Amino acid sequence: MTARSAPARAGAAILGALLCSALVAPVAHASPPAPPKRASAVGHGGAVSSVDPHATAIGIDVLRRGGTATDAAVAVAAALGVTEPYSAGIGGGGYFVHYDARTGEVATLDGRETAPAATRQDLFLDGGEPIPFDEAVTSGLGVGVPGTARTWQAALDRWGRMDLARVLHPAERLARRGFAVDETFRAQTEQNQERFRDFPATRELFLPGGKPPEVGTVLRNPDLADTYRALARRGVDALHRGPIAEDVVAAVTEPPVDPAADREVRPGAMTAADLRDYRVEERAPTHVDYRGLDVYGMPPASSGGTTVGEALNVLEGTDLGSVDRAEYLHRFLEASKIGFADRNRWVGDPEFSEVPTEELLGQRFADMRACLIRPDAVLPTPVAPGDPRDPQDCRAGTAPTAEPHEGPNTTHLTTADRYGNVVSYTLTIEQTGGSGIVVPGRGFLLNNELTDFSFTPVTPGVPDPNLPGPGKRPRSSMSPTIVLRDGEPLLAVGSPGGSTIITTVLQVLTARLDRDRTLAEAIAEPRASQRNTATTDAEPALLADPATAELTALGHRFERTAEIGAATGVERLPDGRWAAAAEPDRRGGGAAAVPYPTR
Known part of the structure; x- marks a missing residue:
């Protein structure tokens, strides 16, 4: 609202x-x-x-x-x-x-939500063609x-x-x-x-x-x-x-x-x-160690925890706090691209297919994928997925894929x-x-x-873990995230936005944890979203950023979009107080509050 x-x-x-x-x-x-x-x-x-x-x-x-x-x-x-x-x-x-x-x-x-028991793999096909x-x-x-x-x-x-x-x-x-x-x-x-x-x-x-x-x-x-x-x-x-x-x-x-x-x-x-x-399932959260912090997220059938976690692991080898803004954005976009390539191939409902969650979140796999990122060039899209069960050194390449569709709405609270x-x-x-x-x-x-759900396999001839099935949960990009420092809460964040949820949460996390922004500043920053496609969605304020011209010179192609996500978050401050943060403008701005405010 x-x-x-x-x-x-x-x-x-x-x-x-x-x-x-x-x-x-x-x-x-x-x-x-x-x-x-x-x-x-x-x-x-x-x-x-x-x-x-x-x-x-x-x-x-x-x-x-x-x-x-x-x-x-x-x-x-x-x-x-x-x-x-x-x-x-x-x-x-x-x-x-x-x-x-x-x-x-x-x-x-x-x-x-789950698919009804009568659901078949051809749920959205009519005469063999997608409706x-x-x-x-x-x-x-x-x-x-x-x-x-x-x-x-x-x-x-x-x-x-x-x-x-x-x-x-x-x-x-x-x-x-x-x-x-x-x-x-x-x-x-x-x-x-x-x-x-x-x-x-x-x-x-x-x-x-x-x-x-x-x-x-x-x-x-x-x-x-x-x-x-x-x-x-x-x-x-x-x-x-x-x-x-x-x-x-x-x-x-x-x-x-x-x-x-x-x-x-x-x-x-x-x-x-x-x-x-219908049953609610309690599942073990995803977990990665990012610069000494514990980052927890939602496991499959959500792809949020695995994709945010993999991208953070890919970025771990770069000191994002010391590079200039153009290089920071370049590496953020390329890590997102790689994460989405692997997400689309491997993540679905773990009750119906073998999802290599542990391997996707392994640092060894991330290092093998990170070596694809070059400081002076852009990876061609769509990037082919890697195999987390058998990581290969710097094996690049493209693969024909169709971008899965997810609605841009949803809401998040912290x-x-x-x-x-x-x-x-x-x-x-x-x-x-x-x-x-x-x-x-x-x-x-x-x-x-x-x-x-995928209406048809995303990559022709390759198994798709996200096809419909009875009782199956469709893959999601929702990425509710909690970050701990030394076992104590540091911050929590999430966002609506369909598949852009993943990139929004990743951008907020890196802005807060690496770029020395406050949580409120990290949420307010102009956003871009790269999801292994030929163009990157970008808000007008980001397109006006001088760093965008440098990114364009590298080969990034941008498509203007009015806004991306609508994040909310809370953070525990060093003095024990709580900070609440919401959007100042997106969706007209959010609402952050504490029971007993201080100056």
């Missing part, structure tokens, strides 16, 4: 008062006041950073009441399901990474079995102090009383209005009067409030069995499209058993608490607006996560 107020300069008392007025006071026809919002904050008692001020304020209130980082994270995520419904919600899934201050351990919860991508997105066919609600419960069971009902209550109130529409929400609605119009439940919720809501008007979602209340009373099983589950299955298998709409909406094959049997626990949580419904299908009477959009 975008900025809804001027930067906050008040202390804890004002933040609490505004939280109260936003969530408790009766809502009139005028826009309700938004909580304070700023891109950075420093203080005590923990920290929260998200893309939305309502969600961040709710998380801060949880921390003030003695909640853990996990309690706050679930409360923030539920609020984002109200104010960021096109990016995340209980119709989707995500990855939850947690640092436990008591044990010093990092653990992960895999709440990624149009847009038809796969706006369909029941692309909907995966959602995992977000069970992720919340699993996290609370393991690391929470509050129950589900308590952490859902603020989001329920927010949904019932509404929030003020901003420029980003209206723009995202406009981008989707053609398909939203074809589903009566979606149209009624997001196109009041048949058109996108005006900026400043109040959008309420009483159906979602009722759904949250059902979850609070009956537990998350309310989504996985019973009337709500029946409505989800019906929306997938008989998409509720307007009979008058001129749109083919393919049905999916989800069953009540698919929903009932939290920390007074006890020293930290959460880095990325959740999503895939595309902006997901499948476009609101479950009638329930107030939430269904995901289109199965379009993250």
